[in-house]
Amino acid sequence: MCQACGCGDSNVVPVALNERILAANDRAARHNREHFRDAHVSAINLMGSPGAGKTAVLEATARALGPHAKVGVLAGDLATDNDARRIRAAGLVAELITTGTACHLDAEMVHKGLHRLPEWRTFDYLFVENVGNLVCPAVYDLGQDVNVVALSVTEGEDKPLKYPTMFQKADLVLLTKIDLLPMLPEIRIAAIRDNLSIVMPVPRMIPLSARTGEGIEQWIHWLSALCIPRTSMHVVGAL
Amino acid sequence: MHEYSIVQSLFDQIQATARARGAVAVRRVNVQIGEIAGVDVGLLRTAYDLFRVHTICEHASLDVETVAARWTCPGGHGDISRGCALVCPSCARPARLAAGDEIVLRQLELEVP
Numbered sequence: 001m002c003q004a005c006g007c008g009d010s011n012v013v014p015v016a017l018n019e020r021i022l023a024a025n026d027r028a029a030r031h032n033r034e035h036f037r038d039a040h041v042s043a044i045n046l047m048g049s050p051g052a053g054k055t056a057v058l059e060a061t062a063r064a065l066g067p068h069a070k071v072g073v074l075a076g077d078l079a080t081d082n083d084a085r086r087i088r089a090a091g092l093v094a095e096l097i098t099t100g101t102a103c104h105l106d107a108e109m110v111h112k113g114l115h116r117l118p119e120w121r122t123f124d125y126l127f128v129e130n131v132g133n134l135v136c137p138a139v140y141d142l143g144q145d146v147n148v149v150a151l152s153v154t155e156g157e158d159k160p161l162k163y164p165t166m167f168q169k170a171d172l173v174l175l176t177k178i179d180l181l182p183m184l185p186e187i188r189i190a191a192i193r194d195n196l197s198i199v200m201p202v203p204r205m206i207p208l209s210a211r212t213g214e215g216i217e218q219w220i221h222w223l224s225a226l227c228i229p230r231t232s233m234h235v236v237g238a239l
Numbered sequence: 240m241h242e243y244s245i246v247q248s249l250f251d252q253i254q255a256t257a258r259a260r261g262a263v264a265v266r267r268v269n270v271q272i273g274e275i276a277g278v279d280v281g282l283l284r285t286a287y288d289l290f291r292v293h294t295i296c297e298h299a300s301l302d303v304e305t306v307a308a309r310w311t312c313p314g315g316h317g318d319i320s321r322g323c324a325l326v327c328p329s330c331a332r333p334a335r336l337a338a339g340d341e342i343v344l345r346q347l348e349l350e351v352p
Contacts, residue, residue, distance in 0.1 A: 017347065166277075198323065
């Protein structure tokens with residue numbers, strides 16, 4: 001009851017909270033991160049547009065690493081298991097996270113995905129292939145060590161400026177499909193690099209082609225610097 | 240699209256707070272959204288209007304305070320101008336995001352009996 005006059009009206013009380021709205025996701029992400037650290041698994045959140053070449057990068061990574069590192073993949077997909085099947089065919093352990101209509105993965109989905117990958121603690125690298133989307137996945141921490149964004153040369157030079165949130169959070173950008181550059185005279189790698197420097201405080205980009213293998217060695221080298229993998233890993237040049 | 244899942248999380252927080260305080264209704268919800276938080280304020284409002292029907296927030300207005308992105312030199316050389324490379328022009332250190340990634344429930348106004 002109103003304390004001032006006893007009229008029966010409710011009191012209106014302001015309550016200051018200042019809480020992150022995604023605090024529950026942040027907690028789940030911290031939990032995942034602790035798991036990954038305890039098991040010495042490097043977790044990589046691989047993001048990018050639909051068709052940017054995320055799955056092709058994973059296939060090329062599998063070819064380049066061969067038996068030198070154990071790699072698992074949690075593949076987020078709206079409706080199909082196509083990506084997970086491709087990744088398994090490339091020799092990696094993969095489990096699918098079907099998101100239905102959801103446009104991103106969250107930390108809880110990743111946690112549940114781990115339950116379906118019982119051998120995940122034996123991995124050197126766990127890739128989480130996020131849903132193809134340059135907006136929503138950037139908002140959710142999954143507990144990963146690093147964010148890697150695949151950007152294909154066909155998407156245009158200005159994508160970093162159009163999607164600053166995604167690129168601001170990237171630890172590395174893989175500029176994919178560079179074998180197509182001869183067909184795209186208007187696309188300049190230097191311009192993409194300049195645009196990244198406006199949205200990424202530490203702009204790191206590796207141009208590569210999963211098809212020809214160009215740049216893959218540099219990517220594998222970057223991966224190997226992430227951690228000291230449990231198995232001794234050698235940088236592999238041959239594809 | 241993820242604005243719907245953000246509003247779902249927002250409602251979980253509001254309901255937990257309202258329950259803890261014995262509130263009968265929420266009058267006002269105040270959130271802070273950063274310019275580069277990756278949240279579209281229009282979609283957030285649409286999602287909020289859908290979610291609040293038949294809830295404790297049925298008659299609660301949603302106040303959204305937007306926060307401009309601000310990058311600054313970690314070495315104390317001040318802010319980096321918008322549209323420029325994110326390195327300090329004085330010391331070349333990578334800039335640090337000082338504001339603009341907020342997705343925060345700031346304050347509620349609750350009706351308590």
